[in-house]
Amino acid sequence: MLNIFVPAAQGLTKVKAGTGDDGPPIPTQAVWVDLLEPTVEEEKLVEASFGIEVPTREEMKEIETSNRLYEDNGALYMTMTVAAQLDTDRPVSMAVTFILAGNRLITNRYMDTKPFQQFIAYAGKHPAACPNAVTILAGLMEAFIERIADVLERVGADLDSVSSNIFARHGNGQPTSRDLRAMIERIGFNGELNSKGRESLVSLGRLLMFVQQSVPGISTEQRDRFHSISRDVLSLSDHASFLGSKVSFLLEATLGLINVEQNNIIKIFSVAAVLFLPPTLIASIYGMNYHLLPDLPGKYSNFFFSIGLMVASMGVTYALFKRKGWL
Template identity: 30%
Template sequence: MLEIFYKDNGQMMVSQSETDFANIPHDKVIWIDLFSPSGEEKRAVESYLGTTIQNRAQAEEIEISSRFSETDEAIFANTSFLIPGPDEYTEETVSFILTGNILTTLRECPLKSFTDLQRRLMAFPKIYDSGHVAFLSILENRIDLDADMVELLSKEINQYNRKVSVGEDISEEFLIDINIIQENTMLIRENIIDKQRVISSILKSANYPQEYRSRLNVLLKDISSLINHTDFGFERLEYLQNTVLGIINLDQNKIMKVFTLVSLLLMPPTLIASFFGMNINFGWFVGHSYWMWVIILVLMLVSLAVIFWVFKHKKMF
C-alpha cells in the first residue's frame, strides 16, 4: 500500500495512487509511506524521488554501513521496531529515506508510531512543514514506546521479586519466566542501541539540517537513560536468578541433611540387629530367644535415643 501525505493550500492531503505523483509538486510532499508495497508502487516512488529504495534483505543487514548511508541527494537509515507479543517480542525492520524535505518509509507490518503520525499529520498540518519533522516525530514516538516496554519489564521484575520475598514455591516455570524476561530485556537494549547508532550517524551527516539537530540530541539523551535503565533491570534479573538458585540449593541441602541424619540415626540399631540376628541361636541365646529379642529391641531403642540426644545437643535438628 502507498500513501502520499502532501500539503495543498495549508491542508494535509492523502493520496493512495502512484499516478498522482504527476500532479503533486516535490515541495508539497511531506511523507511517502510504503506499507508492504507492490512492485509498481515501489518503482513509482523511486522514479519520483530519483533514487533507489533498498530491498528488505539490505535493510536487515547488521553492519552499520548498511544501517546508515548517504549520497549527495539522500540519507538512508534502517532500524528495527519491536512489536510486543504475549511472551516475547518480534523485530520489524523499517527503512527511512530523506530526499530533500521528503520522508519516505518502507515497512512490512502495521506500527503504532506510524498510525500516530498519520493522525497527527491530519490534525496538526502546520506543525509538519517537512519530512524531517515527520521523521523526528516517528523516532520520538518510538522512543516513548520503548520506554513503556522498559517500564513494563521493570514491573514484571518487581512482581517476581515479591514472589521470592514472600516465599512462594519456586518451580521450573519460574526460572523459565525469568529467563524469558532476561531475553526480552537484552532484545530491547539491543534495539535501543541500534537506534542510538543510527541517530548518531545522522548527526554526523552534513546533509541533515542544523535546525533539527537539537531534537536528535535530546533523543540521544533519552536513549542513554533507557540503556542505563535496561542495564539496571538486567542486573536485578541476575541477582534475582542467583537468589532463586541459592534458595534451591538450600532446599536441596535440607533434603540431603534429613537423609544423612536418618541414616546416622538408624546405623547403631542396624548394627545391633545385624550382630544379634546372626548369633541368636548360639550359646546362652539358645532357649532364651524370647528374652533376647526383648533385650535386643531395648538395646536398639537405647542406641537410637542416645544418637538422637547427641544430635539434639549439637543442634543438628
C-alpha cells in the same frame, strides 16, 4: 501496502496512488511515503518517483554500520533495529529503513508497530507534527523512545514484584519448586524484553548521530530536538543497563534458592541414612539364631532387647542431630 501522506490544514492526510500504468502517481506534495510489506510493483513505483533504490529485506538485515547508515545519490539511507510485538509473549526485533530524499521521507518496514500507529494517529490531528520530512522523522524517533520507555517501566515494575517474592519472609515456608520455576520464567522474559529495548536504543542512538551530522540545512530547532532525543536515548540506555544487572542478580538469587531446596532434599536422605545406620548395625549383630547361642538364655528375651536397642539408638541419633541444629 503503500501509504502516502501529505500535509493538510487538519494534519497529516493519507492519499492513494496506483501501482499500474493507469493509476494516479505519487503526489508531488507528499512528505511521507510508508512502505509496509511492499510488493515489487510498489517498490518500483517509489524508486521511479524519487530516483532511489529501496533496500531489500535481506539488505536491511545486515548489521554493518556502513550498510545501515550511508548516503547514495543525495539520499540518506538509515536502517535501525526496532523491537516489536512487545505486548505478546514473543517479542521480536525487526529492521526499519528510513530514506530522506529531499523533502520526503520514505520508510520501508515488514511489520506494523505501535510507534508508527501512534504517530500516524497523532500527526493526523496536529499539523505542526508534519510540515516536512525531517520533522516527521523526529516525531517517529520520539514515538520509538516513548514505546521503549513504557516497556522498560513495565520490566522494572515486574522485576520489583519478583524481587519481593524472592526475598520476602514466607509465613508458610520457602517458595515451592513450581513457584521458583515461574519466577525464572518471569525473569527470563523480562530479560528478553530489556535486551530488545537496549538493542533498539543502541541502533537509535547511531541513527540520531548520523542524522545530526549528515542532514543538510537542518534548522536550529530541529537540531535541538534531535539533541533532546539523543539525551533521552542515553538516559534510557543507562536504565536498561541497570535493569540488565538486576535481571542477572535476581536470576542468580533464584538459582540459589533452588540449590538450597535441593540441598534440603539431599539432607533429608542423608539424615535418614545416618539415622537408620545404628539400628542396621544392631540388627546385623542380633539378627542371629538367639536360641542357639549358649550364653543367652531365653527364647525371645534377646529379640525384644535388640528391638528396644534399635529404637533407642534411633532416638539418641535424632536427639543429637536436633541439638546440633542439623535438622
